[in-house]
Amino acid sequence: MPVPVLLVAGFLGAGKTTVVNHLLAHAQGKRIAAVINDFGAINIDAELIAGASDGVVSLSNGCICCTLEGDLLRTLATLLRRDPRPELIVIETSGVADPADIVRNLMDPVIWQEAPLDTVLCVVDATQPAEKLNDALLRSQLRAADVVALAKVDLVDAAHHAGMRDAVRALRPAAVIVDAVHGEVPATLLFPADLDRAPTPRETGPRQPVLDRFETLSWTSERPVRLPQLQQAIGRLAPKLARAKGLFETVEQPGRLMVFQLAGGRATLAPGGAPAPDTPRSRIVFIAEMGALSRGEIDSTMEGCVEAG
Numbered sequence: 646m647p648v649p650v651l652l653v654a655g656f657l658g659a660g661k662t663t664v665v666n667h668l669l670a671h672a673q674g675k676r677i678a679a680v681i682n683d684f685g686a687i688n689i690d691a692e693l694i695a696g697a698s699d700g701v702v703s704l705s706n707g708c709i710c711c712t713l714e715g716d717l718l719r720t721l722a723t724l725l726r727r728d729p730r731p732e733l734i735v736i737e738t739s740g741v742a743d744p745a746d747i748v749r750n751l752m753d754p755v756i757w758q759e760a761p762l763d764t765v766l767c768v769v770d771a772t773q774p775a776e777k778l779n780d781a782l783l784r785s786q787l788r789a790a791d792v793v794a795l796a797k798v799d800l801v802d803a804a805h806h807a808g809m810r811d812a813v814r815a816l817r818p819a820a821v822i823v824d825a826v827h828g829e830v831p832a833t834l835l836f837p838a839d840l841d842r843a844p845t846p847r848e849t850g851p852r853q854p855v856l857d858r859f860e861t862l863s864w865t866s867e868r869p870v871r872l873p874q875l876q877q878a879i880g881r882l883a884p885k886l887a888r889a890k891g892l893f894e895t896v897e898q899p900g901r902l903m904v905f906q907l908a909g910g911r912a913t914l915a916p917g918g919a920p921a922p923d924t925p926r927s928r929i930v931f932i933a934e935m936g937a938l939s940r941g942e943i944d945s946t947m948e949g950c951v952e953a954g
């Protein structure tokens with residue numbers, strides 16, 4: 646039996662992992678394998694994914710539309726050899742990925758026979774100004790989509806919500822547009838209804854040169870973070886950041902992880918699980934436009950957030 650593929654695209658911090666998590670949590674016994682591509686060197690997303698019944702494969706430190714495309718194809722081959730086979734493979738692209746090349750790769754006739762690309766879901770951060778959709782990368786992500794999920798609509802008023810919906814519809818009239826509060830997208834839009842149906846031919850435009858647009862800097866420490874100092878540091882760094890996320894212990898509450906997220910200009914902290922053995926106590930990935938941040942700035946700023954060792 647072929648295993649359908651759901652490709653989840655969308656800009657940095659749009660809400661992709663949240664959608665994938667929701668899907669996995671409501672899998673209703675289906676065997677779903679998840680392939681998670683984190684642009685940063687630390688695979689934080691994979692750790693935040695819980696409950697993939699057929700396992701999570703993490704591809705980090707690069708982008709599957711650029712440097713890691715061979716890794717993606719090898720990963721698919723491995724998943725397809727599993728016994729029993731998964732019933733669905735979800736691929737979460739990194740936020741800097743242009744899905745055009747991934748779609749092109751998945752359209753390869755050999756892969757198509759075994760793992761046909763069923764649905765491309767593009768997650769859009771509805772809190773952003775509608776003009777952001779004019780960005781070439783976001784347009785390319787939208788152009789590939791069968792379904793567009795407007796994430797974070799709980800944070801916007803009705804007028805902004807309607808404006809965003811109209812802007813998406815104008816750019817991608819063919820897509821189904823749905824709201825996705827905290828990742829909730831109707832499963833009927835994501836699970837294939839009919840496996841025998843003919844594959845939908847897809848247009849793929851020219852790929853956006855993403856790798857030379859963003860860079861990622863990771864910071865790790867064996868010491869816990871001091872929360873007030875971290876909040877100040879993030880406040881200073883935030884204007885230069887496109888995205889940041891981290892998992893760390895704090896001096897205030899050692900022995901349990903906090904999840905830090907900076908997405909679309911909003912910073913949040915939430916309790917995480919127990920620290921995993923053999924991983925640094927503090928890990929943060931910073932993503933910025935090329936040249937906006939330096940290693941020295943990250944190291945000196947973050948060094949002030951841990952207790953002197």
Ligand SMILES: Nc1nc2c(ncn2[C@@H]2O[C@H](COP(=O)(O)OP(=O)(O)OP(=O)(O)O)[C@@H](O)[C@H]2O)c(=O)[nH]1
Binds near residue numbers: 655662664739740799
């Ligand atoms: N209030 C609210 N927050 C959301 C919603 N969806 C996602 N978030 C938050 O937005 C932040 C980014 O969400 P993720 O799902 O990690 O975004 P992502 O697209 O996977 O991020 P990258 O993989 O780094 O590109 C997290 O703090 C989420 O909790 C939503 O519908 N409402």
